[in-house]
Amino acid sequence: MRLRALLLLVILLPARGTGQLASTTAPVPSPTALGKATVPPATPPSLRPTPTVPISTPTPLPPSPMAAATPTATALPAPHWSLVLQLLRNGEVIAEGATMQELAVYQAEIEREPNRYGLRVLVSDGRQTAELFLNDPLPFALLHSIGIACIADLDGDGQSEVIVSDFTGGAHCCTHYHILASDASGIRLLDALDLGSGGLKQVDDLDGDGVPELLASDDRLALVDDLAMADTPFLPLVLCLAEDNTVRDCTTQFPGLIKQSAARYEEMMANPENDELIRRAAAVGVDAHEARLGRPQEGLYRIVTRCLDCVGFVEQYRAEIDERVRAARPYHLEPRQ
Ligand SMILES: [Ca+2]
Numbered sequence: 001m002r003l004r005a006l007l008l009l010v011i012l013l014p015a016r017g018t019g020q021l022a023s024t025t026a027p028v029p030s031p032t033a034l035g036k037a038t039v040p041p042a043t044p045p046s047l048r049p050t051p052t053v054p055i056s057t058p059t060p061l062p063p064s065p066m067a068a069a070t071p072t073a074t075a076l077p078a079p080h081w082s083l084v085l086q087l088l089r090n091g092e093v094i095a096e097g098a099t100m101q102e103l104a105v106y107q108a109e110i111e112r113e114p115n116r117y118g119l120r121v122l123v124s125d126g127r128q129t130a131e132l133f134l135n136d137p138l139p140f141a142l143l144h145s146i147g148i149a150c151i152a153d154l155d156g157d158g159q160s161e162v163i164v165s166d167f168t169g170g171a172h173c174c175t176h177y178h179i180l181a182s183d184a185s186g187i188r189l190l191d192a193l194d195l196g197s198g199g200l201k202q203v204d205d206l207d208g209d210g211v212p213e214l215l216a217s218d219d220r221l222a223l224v225d226d227l228a229m230a231d232t233p234f235l236p237l238v239l240c241l242a243e244d245n246t247v248r249d250c251t252t253q254f255p256g257l258i259k260q261s262a263a264r265y266e267e268m269m270a271n272p273e274n275d276e277l278i279r280r281a282a283a284v285g286v287d288a289h290e291a292r293l294g295r296p297q298e299g300l301y302r303i304v305t306r307c308l309d310c311v312g313f314v315e316q317y318r319a320e321i322d323e324r325v326r327a328a329r330p331y332h333l334e335p336r337q
Pocket residue numbers: 152153154155156157158159160161
Protein backbone atom coordinates (compact mmCIF):
# COMPACT_ATOMS: atom_id res chain seq x y z
CA MET A 1 0.00 0.00 0.00
CA ARG A 2 2.84 2.41 0.85
CA LEU A 3 4.48 1.60 -2.50
CA ARG A 4 1.22 2.41 -4.29
CA ALA A 5 0.90 5.65 -2.35
CA LEU A 6 4.47 6.65 -3.13
CA LEU A 7 3.78 6.02 -6.80
CA LEU A 8 0.80 8.34 -6.49
CA LEU A 9 3.04 10.97 -4.95
CA VAL A 10 5.53 10.65 -7.77
CA ILE A 11 2.70 11.04 -10.28
CA LEU A 12 1.20 14.04 -8.53
CA LEU A 13 4.34 16.04 -7.73
CA PRO A 14 5.55 16.88 -11.27
CA ALA A 15 2.04 17.99 -12.21
CA ARG A 16 1.89 20.53 -9.37
CA GLY A 17 5.29 22.16 -9.21
CA THR A 18 6.77 23.71 -6.12
CA GLY A 19 5.15 27.09 -6.70
CA GLN A 20 1.70 25.54 -6.49
CA LEU A 21 2.60 23.70 -3.32
CA ALA A 22 3.62 26.94 -1.63
CA SER A 23 0.42 28.68 -2.62
CA THR A 24 -1.92 25.87 -1.61
CA THR A 25 -0.38 25.17 1.77
CA ALA A 26 -0.47 28.79 2.84
CA PRO A 27 -3.55 29.87 4.82
CA VAL A 28 -6.20 31.05 2.40
CA PRO A 29 -8.10 34.10 3.58
CA SER A 30 -11.76 33.94 2.88
CA PRO A 31 -13.41 36.68 0.85
CA THR A 32 -16.28 36.56 3.28
CA ALA A 33 -16.60 37.90 6.79
CA LEU A 34 -15.00 34.90 8.40
CA GLY A 35 -14.19 36.78 11.56
CA LYS A 36 -17.75 36.26 12.74
CA ALA A 37 -18.52 32.94 11.14
CA THR A 38 -16.60 29.94 12.30
CA VAL A 39 -17.44 26.29 11.99
CA PRO A 40 -15.96 24.34 14.87
CA PRO A 41 -14.43 20.98 14.08
CA ALA A 42 -16.83 18.10 13.96
CA THR A 43 -18.08 17.02 17.31
CA PRO A 44 -19.73 13.72 18.00
CA PRO A 45 -23.49 14.01 18.45
CA SER A 46 -23.19 13.37 22.15
CA LEU A 47 -21.06 16.48 22.48
CA ARG A 48 -23.19 18.74 20.37
CA PRO A 49 -24.75 21.67 22.15
CA THR A 50 -28.37 21.20 22.92
CA PRO A 51 -30.42 22.69 20.12
CA THR A 52 -32.58 24.60 22.53
CA VAL A 53 -29.75 26.96 23.41
CA PRO A 54 -30.01 30.12 21.33
CA ILE A 55 -27.42 29.94 18.58
CA SER A 56 -26.47 33.55 18.67
CA THR A 57 -27.77 36.81 19.87
CA PRO A 58 -29.66 38.33 16.98
CA THR A 59 -27.66 41.21 15.61
CA PRO A 60 -29.57 44.28 14.48
CA LEU A 61 -29.16 44.54 10.74
CA PRO A 62 -28.87 47.73 8.73
CA PRO A 63 -31.82 48.56 6.51
CA SER A 64 -31.62 46.61 3.29
CA PRO A 65 -32.89 47.32 -0.21
CA MET A 66 -35.55 44.65 0.38
CA ALA A 67 -36.84 46.62 3.36
CA ALA A 68 -37.10 49.74 1.27
CA ALA A 69 -38.99 47.84 -1.39
CA THR A 70 -41.60 46.62 1.08
CA PRO A 71 -42.61 49.65 3.15
CA THR A 72 -45.87 48.06 4.29
CA ALA A 73 -43.97 45.34 6.21
CA THR A 74 -42.39 47.86 8.57
CA ALA A 75 -45.81 49.26 9.48
CA LEU A 76 -46.40 46.21 11.66
CA PRO A 77 -45.12 46.18 15.23
CA ALA A 78 -42.01 44.07 15.69
CA PRO A 79 -42.80 40.42 16.45
CA HIS A 80 -42.10 39.17 19.96
CA TRP A 81 -41.63 35.46 19.38
CA SER A 82 -42.37 32.91 22.06
CA LEU A 83 -43.44 29.29 22.42
CA VAL A 84 -46.16 27.68 24.45
CA LEU A 85 -45.90 23.91 24.83
CA GLN A 86 -49.15 22.28 25.86
CA LEU A 87 -49.24 18.76 27.23
CA LEU A 88 -52.45 16.94 26.37
CA ARG A 89 -53.93 13.93 28.14
CA ASN A 90 -56.87 12.31 26.42
CA GLY A 91 -57.04 15.39 24.22
CA GLU A 92 -57.30 17.85 27.12
CA VAL A 93 -54.60 20.35 28.09
CA ILE A 94 -53.22 19.37 31.51
CA ALA A 95 -50.08 21.51 31.61
CA GLU A 96 -48.21 24.07 29.62
CA GLY A 97 -44.86 25.77 29.65
CA ALA A 98 -42.41 27.72 27.58
CA THR A 99 -39.79 24.96 27.70
CA MET A 100 -39.81 21.17 27.73
CA GLN A 101 -38.12 21.24 31.13
CA GLU A 102 -41.30 22.66 32.61
CA LEU A 103 -43.17 19.54 31.49
CA ALA A 104 -40.51 17.06 32.54
CA VAL A 105 -42.34 16.11 35.74
CA TYR A 106 -44.83 14.21 33.54
CA GLN A 107 -42.13 12.15 31.88
CA ALA A 108 -42.60 8.94 33.90
CA GLU A 109 -46.35 9.15 33.59
CA ILE A 110 -46.13 9.55 29.82
CA GLU A 111 -43.79 6.59 29.52
CA ARG A 112 -46.29 4.41 31.40
CA GLU A 113 -49.23 5.33 29.19
CA PRO A 114 -47.84 7.01 26.08
CA ASN A 115 -50.97 6.63 24.01
CA ARG A 116 -52.94 8.93 26.28
CA TYR A 117 -50.64 11.88 25.76
CA GLY A 118 -49.99 14.42 23.07
CA LEU A 119 -48.09 17.65 22.69
CA ARG A 120 -49.27 20.87 21.07
CA VAL A 121 -46.70 23.50 20.09
CA LEU A 122 -48.00 27.03 19.81
CA VAL A 123 -45.92 29.82 18.32
CA SER A 124 -46.76 33.42 19.15
CA ASP A 125 -45.43 36.60 17.59
CA GLY A 126 -46.97 38.75 20.34
CA ARG A 127 -50.07 39.53 18.29
CA GLN A 128 -51.28 36.15 17.11
CA THR A 129 -50.70 32.48 17.79
CA ALA A 130 -50.39 29.53 15.44
CA GLU A 131 -49.91 25.81 15.97
CA LEU A 132 -46.68 24.30 14.73
CA PHE A 133 -47.04 20.68 13.68
CA LEU A 134 -43.93 18.68 14.51
CA ASN A 135 -42.87 15.58 12.66
CA ASP A 136 -42.40 13.60 15.84
CA PRO A 137 -45.44 14.00 18.07
CA LEU A 138 -45.59 12.32 21.45
CA PRO A 139 -44.84 9.89 22.96
CA PHE A 140 -41.30 10.56 21.77
CA ALA A 141 -41.28 14.32 21.58
CA LEU A 142 -41.39 14.92 25.31
CA LEU A 143 -38.12 13.09 25.65
CA HIS A 144 -36.52 15.58 23.34
CA SER A 145 -35.80 19.24 23.13
CA ILE A 146 -38.06 21.75 21.47
CA GLY A 147 -37.26 25.41 21.68
CA ILE A 148 -36.45 28.65 19.95
CA ALA A 149 -33.06 28.26 18.30
CA CYS A 150 -32.82 31.73 16.87
CA ILE A 151 -34.72 34.95 16.25
CA ALA A 152 -33.36 37.03 13.39
CA ASP A 153 -34.43 38.96 10.35
CA LEU A 154 -33.64 36.27 7.79
CA ASP A 155 -34.85 38.08 4.67
CA GLY A 156 -33.82 41.63 5.52
CA ASP A 157 -37.33 43.10 5.50
CA GLY A 158 -37.00 44.58 8.98
CA GLN A 159 -39.23 41.98 10.66
CA SER A 160 -37.71 39.09 12.57
CA GLU A 161 -38.36 35.44 11.82
CA VAL A 162 -38.08 32.62 14.32
CA ILE A 163 -36.37 29.24 13.99
CA VAL A 164 -37.82 26.56 16.24
CA SER A 165 -35.58 23.55 16.80
CA ASP A 166 -36.79 20.05 17.55
CA PHE A 167 -34.17 17.52 18.53
CA THR A 168 -35.91 14.24 17.88
CA GLY A 169 -33.50 12.09 19.85
CA GLY A 170 -31.69 8.90 19.03
CA ALA A 171 -28.01 8.10 19.10
CA HIS A 172 -27.22 9.80 15.79
CA CYS A 173 -30.39 11.72 15.08
CA CYS A 174 -31.85 14.23 14.26
CA THR A 175 -32.50 17.89 14.53
CA HIS A 176 -35.37 19.50 12.71
CA TYR A 177 -35.73 23.24 12.26
CA HIS A 178 -38.94 25.08 11.48
CA ILE A 179 -38.61 28.62 10.11
CA LEU A 180 -41.61 30.86 10.69
CA ALA A 181 -42.45 34.42 9.69
CA SER A 182 -45.29 36.71 10.56
CA ASP A 183 -47.07 39.44 8.68
CA ALA A 184 -50.48 41.08 8.67
CA SER A 185 -52.09 37.87 7.41
CA GLY A 186 -50.71 35.71 10.21
CA ILE A 187 -47.86 33.38 11.13
CA ARG A 188 -46.68 31.12 8.36
CA LEU A 189 -44.16 28.33 7.99
CA LEU A 190 -41.49 29.32 5.47
CA ASP A 191 -39.54 26.09 5.46
CA ALA A 192 -38.68 23.07 7.59
CA LEU A 193 -35.26 21.45 7.65
CA ASP A 194 -33.87 18.11 8.69
CA LEU A 195 -30.16 18.56 9.41
CA GLY A 196 -29.75 15.02 10.70
CA SER A 197 -26.68 14.63 12.85
CA GLY A 198 -25.55 18.10 11.88
CA GLY A 199 -27.07 21.24 13.30
CA LEU A 200 -27.41 24.95 13.08
CA LYS A 201 -24.38 26.72 14.49
CA GLN A 202 -24.82 30.38 13.82
CA VAL A 203 -26.94 32.91 11.98
CA ASP A 204 -24.86 35.70 10.56
CA ASP A 205 -24.41 37.87 7.51
CA LEU A 206 -21.41 36.10 6.01
CA ASP A 207 -21.08 38.16 2.85
CA GLY A 208 -22.12 41.57 4.17
CA ASP A 209 -25.16 42.02 1.94
CA GLY A 210 -27.42 42.81 4.89
CA VAL A 211 -29.20 39.44 4.82
CA PRO A 212 -27.99 36.71 7.16
CA GLU A 213 -27.14 33.16 6.18
CA LEU A 214 -27.62 30.05 8.29
CA LEU A 215 -24.33 28.39 9.13
CA ALA A 216 -24.72 24.69 9.92
CA SER A 217 -22.77 21.46 9.90
CA ASP A 218 -23.23 18.98 7.09
CA ASP A 219 -23.48 15.31 8.06
CA ARG A 220 -23.34 13.84 4.57
CA LEU A 221 -20.29 11.74 5.48
CA ALA A 222 -22.05 10.09 8.40
CA LEU A 223 -21.64 6.34 8.54
CA VAL A 224 -19.24 6.02 5.63
CA ASP A 225 -18.32 2.39 5.99
CA ASP A 226 -15.83 1.60 8.78
CA LEU A 227 -15.93 5.20 10.00
CA ALA A 228 -17.05 5.54 13.60
CA MET A 229 -19.87 8.02 14.00
CA ALA A 230 -17.86 9.89 16.63
CA ASP A 231 -15.03 10.35 14.12
CA THR A 232 -17.24 11.43 11.24
CA PRO A 233 -15.94 14.58 9.57
CA PHE A 234 -18.51 17.32 9.13
CA LEU A 235 -18.49 19.72 6.23
CA PRO A 236 -19.63 23.31 6.64
CA LEU A 237 -23.10 24.00 5.34
CA VAL A 238 -24.41 27.45 4.49
CA LEU A 239 -28.11 27.84 3.88
CA CYS A 240 -29.56 30.93 2.23
CA LEU A 241 -33.15 32.04 2.13
CA ALA A 242 -34.19 32.13 -1.52
CA GLU A 243 -36.68 34.57 -3.02
CA ASP A 244 -39.48 32.06 -2.57
CA ASN A 245 -38.64 32.06 1.17
CA THR A 246 -37.39 28.48 1.16
CA VAL A 247 -33.86 27.61 2.16
CA ARG A 248 -31.26 26.45 -0.32
CA ASP A 249 -27.70 25.17 0.02
CA CYS A 250 -25.37 28.04 -0.94
CA THR A 251 -22.21 26.63 0.68
CA THR A 252 -20.11 26.77 -2.45
CA GLN A 253 -20.54 30.56 -2.52
CA PHE A 254 -18.36 30.58 0.61
CA PRO A 255 -15.18 28.69 -0.36
CA GLY A 256 -13.29 30.41 2.45
CA LEU A 257 -15.40 28.57 5.00
CA ILE A 258 -14.76 25.22 3.32
CA LYS A 259 -11.01 25.91 3.22
CA GLN A 260 -11.02 26.97 6.86
CA SER A 261 -12.77 23.75 7.87
CA ALA A 262 -10.52 21.65 5.61
CA ALA A 263 -7.44 23.12 7.31
CA ARG A 264 -8.62 21.81 10.67
CA TYR A 265 -9.02 18.29 9.32
CA GLU A 266 -5.67 18.51 7.59
CA GLU A 267 -4.03 19.42 10.89
CA MET A 268 -5.81 16.53 12.61
CA MET A 269 -4.73 14.17 9.82
CA ALA A 270 -1.10 15.28 9.89
CA ASN A 271 -0.61 15.08 13.65
CA PRO A 272 1.34 11.84 14.33
CA GLU A 273 0.21 11.92 17.96
CA ASN A 274 -3.38 11.29 16.93
CA ASP A 275 -4.82 7.82 16.86
CA GLU A 276 -4.64 6.10 13.47
CA LEU A 277 -8.43 5.92 13.16
CA ILE A 278 -8.75 9.64 13.87
CA ARG A 279 -6.13 10.45 11.26
CA ARG A 280 -7.85 8.28 8.67
CA ALA A 281 -11.23 9.82 9.40
CA ALA A 282 -9.68 13.27 9.13
CA ALA A 283 -8.19 12.26 5.78
CA VAL A 284 -11.70 11.42 4.59
CA GLY A 285 -12.65 14.92 5.71
CA VAL A 286 -9.78 16.47 3.76
CA ASP A 287 -10.74 14.52 0.66
CA ALA A 288 -14.42 15.50 0.95
CA HIS A 289 -13.69 19.18 1.58
CA GLU A 290 -11.42 19.41 -1.47
CA ALA A 291 -14.02 17.56 -3.55
CA ARG A 292 -16.60 20.10 -2.36
CA LEU A 293 -14.25 22.82 -3.60
CA GLY A 294 -14.11 21.04 -6.95
CA ARG A 295 -10.45 20.06 -6.72
CA PRO A 296 -10.24 16.36 -5.78
CA GLN A 297 -6.61 16.07 -6.85
CA GLU A 298 -5.69 18.66 -4.23
CA GLY A 299 -7.20 16.45 -1.54
CA LEU A 300 -5.29 13.41 -2.68
CA TYR A 301 -2.08 15.38 -2.83
CA ARG A 302 -2.48 16.64 0.73
CA ILE A 303 -3.22 13.16 2.03
CA VAL A 304 -0.24 11.63 0.24
CA THR A 305 2.11 14.30 1.58
CA ARG A 306 0.74 14.57 5.13
CA CYS A 307 -0.48 11.07 5.99
CA LEU A 308 0.83 8.41 3.68
CA ASP A 309 -0.79 5.65 5.73
CA CYS A 310 -4.19 7.26 5.19
CA VAL A 311 -4.08 6.98 1.41
CA GLY A 312 -5.23 3.37 1.16
CA PHE A 313 -8.14 3.97 3.54
CA VAL A 314 -9.39 6.99 1.63
CA GLU A 315 -8.97 5.31 -1.73
CA GLN A 316 -11.06 2.40 -0.52
CA TYR A 317 -14.04 4.68 0.04
CA ARG A 318 -13.29 7.44 -2.41
CA ALA A 319 -16.10 6.60 -4.82
CA GLU A 320 -18.62 6.69 -2.01
CA ILE A 321 -17.21 9.94 -0.60
CA ASP A 322 -17.30 11.59 -4.01
CA GLU A 323 -20.84 10.40 -4.60
CA ARG A 324 -21.98 11.85 -1.28
CA VAL A 325 -20.26 15.15 -1.99
CA ARG A 326 -21.80 15.39 -5.47
CA ALA A 327 -25.33 14.41 -4.48
CA ALA A 328 -27.65 17.12 -3.19
CA ARG A 329 -28.43 16.35 0.40
CA PRO A 330 -32.18 16.42 1.07
CA TYR A 331 -32.45 19.02 3.80
CA HIS A 332 -36.10 19.79 3.41
CA LEU A 333 -38.56 18.25 5.78
CA GLU A 334 -42.06 17.58 4.62
CA PRO A 335 -44.27 19.53 7.00
CA ARG A 336 -46.89 17.51 8.81
CA GLN A 337 -50.12 19.44 8.43
CA1 LIG B 1 -37.79 39.23 7.98
